[in-house]
Amino acid sequence: MDKRSTRKRSKSAKVTNTLDKVDRLSSLPYEILTKILTLLPTKDAITTSVLSSKWISLWTFANVFVFPNNFPSITRNNFVEIFNNILAQRRSNLINRLFLCFETCYDPDLVVKMISMAINQKVQEINLFLYPFQVYLPSQLFTCKTLTVLELVGSLKFFQISYVHLPSLKILHINLLSFVEDETLMRLFSGCPVLEELIYEEFTFKRTFSFEISVPTLKRLCVRSSDKRLHINTPRLQYFQLDYTTAIDYAIRNMNNLKEAYINIYFDPEDEEEKENIPNLFNGIHKTQFLSFDVTSTEVNELADGEIKWTQPNIAVPTCLSSHLTSLIFKDYEGTTDEFELISYFLASGNALKRTIIYFQTNWDPTMASNDVSRLCSLQRASIENKTSYVLRS
Amino acid sequence: MAEEVSSQMNSLSISETNPSSSATISLVSGDDIVFKVEPTIAKEMETVQSFIDETDGKITTIPLPNISSHDLPYVIEYCEKSIAGKITKEFEAEFVKKLNNEEVKELFLAANYLNIKKLLDFLSQVIADRIANKSVEYVRRYFGIENDFTPEEEAKLREELAWTFTGVDPDDEDEN
Numbered sequence: 001m002d003k004r005s006t007r008k009r010s011k012s013a014k015v016t017n018t019l020d021k022v023d024r025l026s027s028l029p030y031e032i033l034t035k036i037l038t039l040l041p042t043k044d045a046i047t048t049s050v051l052s053s054k055w056i057s058l059w060t061f062a063n064v065f066v067f068p069n070n071f072p073s074i075t076r077n078n079f080v081e082i083f084n085n086i087l088a089q090r091r092s093n094l095i096n097r098l099f100l101c102f103e104t105c106y107d108p109d110l111v112v113k114m115i116s117m118a119i120n121q122k123v124q125e126i127n128l129f130l131y132p133f134q135v136y137l138p139s140q141l142f143t144c145k146t147l148t149v150l151e152l153v154g155s156l157k158f159f160q161i162s163y164v165h166l167p168s169l170k171i172l173h174i175n176l177l178s179f180v181e182d183e184t185l186m187r188l189f190s191g192c193p194v195l196e197e198l199i200y201e202e203f204t205f206k207r208t209f210s211f212e213i214s215v216p217t218l219k220r221l222c223v224r225s226s227d228k229r230l231h232i233n234t235p236r237l238q239y240f241q242l243d244y245t246t247a248i249d250y251a252i253r254n255m256n257n258l259k260e261a262y263i264n265i266y267f268d269p270e271d272e273e274e275k276e277n278i279p280n281l282f283n284g285i286h287k288t289q290f291l292s293f294d295v296t297s298t299e300v301n302e303l304a305d306g307e308i309k310w311t312q313p314n315i316a317v318p319t320c321l322s323s324h325l326t327s328l329i330f331k332d333y334e335g336t337t338d339e340f341e342l343i344s345y346f347l348a349s350g351n352a353l354k355r356t357i358i359y360f361q362t363n364w365d366p367t368m369a370s371n372d373v374s375r376l377c378s379l380q381r382a383s384i385e386n387k388t389s390y391v392l393r394s
Numbered sequence: 395m396a397e398e399v400s401s402q403m404n405s406l407s408i409s410e411t412n413p414s415s416s417a418t419i420s421l422v423s424g425d426d427i428v429f430k431v432e433p434t435i436a437k438e439m440e441t442v443q444s445f446i447d448e449t450d451g452k453i454t455t456i457p458l459p460n461i462s463s464h465d466l467p468y469v470i471e472y473c474e475k476s477i478a479g480k481i482t483k484e485f486e487a488e489f490v491k492k493l494n495n496e497e498v499k500e501l502f503l504a505a506n507y508l509n510i511k512k513l514l515d516f517l518s519q520v521i522a523d524r525i526a527n528k529s530v531e532y533v534r535r536y537f538g539i540e541n542d543f544t545p546e547e548e549a550k551l552r553e554e555l556a557w558t559f560t561g562v563d564p565d566d567e568d569e570n
Binding site for chain 1: 499502503506514515518519521522525526527530533534537538539540541542543548551552555556557558559560
């Protein structure tokens with residue numbers, strides 16, 4: 001800001017709280033008002049052109065293109081007209097963000113045109129949620145130098161991608177309805193030299209033995225996959241979330257810097273192979289400082305959801321439990337023998353435990369619960385500092 | 395006009411007769427209330443800092459005639475949090491809860507005048523959230539915009555943009 005003019009303005013400006021109801025916001029510079037418009041969905045930004053003559057074309061300077069959902073007013077008849085109109089009126093020659101969420105689309109070619117336009121206008125963030133119609137992503141998308149965030153969700157398809165180079169991409173989210181070849185996916189991962197966050201969701205079973213999520217720069221990883229195989233190699237990972245995994249073949253390498261892990265296993269108690277292989281998962285993430293572990297069982301009718309079967313291991317107590325674990329939180333305690341023995345094992349082995357919280361299942365009878373509390377209180381504790389609290393209703 | 399200039403002179407003389415306070419910066423609101431702040435706070439306000447730099451740090455009392463004593467404490471609070479690195483989502487949610495629409499607008503203007511980028515970005519988002527999906531009449535009232543279209547012009551515009559007027563929230567949340 002020009003200092004001289006600031007001072008001059010200071011002397012002549014009126015004190016604000018004299019309640020002059022003049023339209024001071026509209027008199028702000030265009031670029032400041034456009035800033036507000038770039039934070040609105042494009043539909044709302046366009047609506048502001050009816051406010052007054054000053055606002056009539058303000059939205060055309062907004063450097064974003066955001067359609068977070070379908071509108072009933074956009075139909076087969078006016079779809080092409082509306083979007084071509086918007087594109088023709090835009091005066092900004094940059095697009096920071098392209099966000100399209102369409103459940104119906106009357107012209108996939110137009111969507112591709114918008115993606116290509118964004119790439120040519122130095123787009124930084126692309127979020128596509130498109131289904132159920134198919135859109136073939138243009139190959140320039142995978143060599144876009146300015147892109148920092150890419151979300152691809154729905155029925156998007158790739159042409160054969162021969163070359164991927166996304167030098168600025170930090171966040172990648174993939175959840176595609178159609179199968180993508182191992183090679184293509186791995187080429188995509190390895191073409192992102194500064195990728196920090198990956199959300200990878202997939203519901204196929206076709207990965208071959210060579211498939212691995214291998215990203216040296218990755219700090220956060222969320223996987224939600226129904227694949228039987230899960231091979232990961234991420235040496236800088238700090239945050240790992242695994243949702244509803246049914247995998248049986250785990251190969252988790254290089255997770256030495258892990259700080260937080262959230263694991264939810266979708267568990268079939270009949271499947272011996274699955275049971276045998278779960279330790280491989282924990283071996284891979286044993287360096288984590290925080291672990292949340294949750295079991296969802298497949299046999300909801302016979303076995304209560306998430307019921308825990310516990311067999312005292314006849315091996316030495318793992319060092320993570322004996323000397324590192326400081327906090328234990330147990331949810332939905334029902335007082336079964338297995339649960340009681342599991343907690344007993346943790347309390348008797350956790351030399352470093354400072355805090356234990358046990359949440360009872362919410363419909364648990366209070367008098368029964370008080371019996372359980374006295375049973376749990378009588379348990380032997382390895383750590384005298386261990387403060388235990390019992391929560392009846394969470 | 396004369397009155398305003400003299401009030402500035404008053405403020406200036408305060409800092410000159412009180413050299414021990416030279417470490418702190420005095421910000422004088424439009425209604426002549428003096429707020430003493432640490433120089434680090436002034437650094438957050440680019441307009442103030444460039445004023446100080448321009449005078450080689452000799453002047454430490456800065457008149458801010460566009461900002462009232464009602465709004466300035468909010469600005470200072472935000473800057474303090476910002477320096478401490480404590481701008482969290484929780485803090486921003488609490489901060490914005492205290493503000494009515496009029497205050498949000500005043501603070502937005504203040505942030506623009508003082509050139510505090512973080513506060514301006516944050517308030518832009520607040521304003522966008524508060525006008526998203528609202529009717530034209532609501533947004534006009536919100537900004538205090540005078541409609542300078544003729545009824546015919548407005549009707550024509552509304553017809554052209556008919557597709558944007560679906561799913562608008564009812565106006566009952568208007569707190570102005």
